[in-house]
Amino acid sequence: PLSASLRARRAAPRATLLAVSNGAHLPAERKAELRQTAELVGRAGKGITACDEGPGTIGSRFENVGVQNTEENRRAYRQMLFETEGAADFLSAAILDPETLYQKSDSDKFGGKLFPEVLSELGVVPGVKPHLKVYALPGQEGATVMQGLDSLAVRCKEYYEAGCRFAKWRSPIEIDVSKGQPSDLVIQCNMHDLARYALICQQEGLMPIVEPDISLKGCHTLEQAVAINVKVQSELYKAMLDHGVYMEGSTLKPNIVNPGRDCPVSYTVEEIAEANLEVFRRCFPTAMPTANYLSGGQSLSDAAARLSAINKAKTARDPWNISFSWSAALQMPLFELCRGHDGLRLEEMSALYLKELKIAGAAANGTHEWTKGEGDHVVKALETVAA
Secondary structure (H helix, E strand, O other), X not given: OOOHHHHHHHHOOOOOOHHHHHHOOOXXXXXXXXXXXXXXXXXXXXXXXXXXXXXXXXXXXXXXXXXXXXXXXXXXXXXXXXXXXXXXXXXXXXXXXXXXXXXXXXXXXXXXXEHHHHXXXXXXXEEEOOOOOEXXXXXXXXXXXXXXXXXXXXXXXXXXXXXXXXXXXXXXXXXXXXXXXXXXXXXXXXXXXXXXXXXXXXXXXXXXXXXXXXXXXXXXXXXXXXXXXXXXXHHHHHHHHHHOOOHHHOEEOOEOOOOOOOOXXXXXXXXXXXXXXXXXXXXXXXXXXXXXXXXXXXXXXXHHHHHHHXXXXXXXXXXXXXXXXEOHHHHHHHHHOOOOOOOOOHHHHHHHHHHHHHHHHHHHHOOOOOOOOOOXXXXXXXXXXXX
């Protein structure tokens, strides 16, 4: 007869397909919390303010306009992004750099409170960027993967305790048709990393935003961009399902599907909008409630025109909330207000920021009216390309 210990080992649950299907390993309470967070992030007419740049990145933007890169300047600037009067009317969530999690407000209303608590009181879900540095895959023409999975669970636990309720992991990809990029290996490595990240986040209570970020850099056509985006996103969702990620408790932060910046073919904003919906219709699971587009080098006027056009073109086949998760499109004009002045001009920045958020909110509702030419891809003049 078998010993009691051997019988117990044989009876222990194993990681079968059904055991990990769509978060089956998670407690019901955890799944309910993850789903609620995803739905809060995907509230109609609201979007995400992405202010997760590390001290070096935000510092270079400061220094470019003559602002000192100090921790206090970074804190004061982020406080303006969070506490501008009326901003929360257009924001569902905010993505923070880990540094910002432990900084405090000094305003009359929230003085002494940590920023995650401030955001929660404003009805804005606080989240964090947990990935680390990029790494160039050998033999892949400079294509990269993002590092940080090994220590992710420990950091996610810490971030949850600090008040975060979601995380965002970016996997940057570039299209270079002449070099065969992105290759199958590059796509698989990045999308499987995103799936593992999502699985680990959910285990620790954070709703994962997955961000396959295909750059505007290149000369590819819109048609080529559609094909590659479908391939990349399909690999992502298959990997998430295979890993047992709870799909209803996760959301997407994609690039707007665009032709390459140097593409020699012109496209209207309506053609670009239709291309984005084609990609979603072919592969984006309806279980995931929202897609919040990154700006990815687009100006606010182009990003808003394209987002609004996408929402105007939605049909009954397109059940998702489609909104924004913008950093540079919102922030770069704010920095320009500081050029030639001594330090941060927080009042002026706050006023412009609110105007920008009103545009973004209207685009998320499909009610933003753009001027002719905004959002179009226009072929650069030959002399501009040569320069």
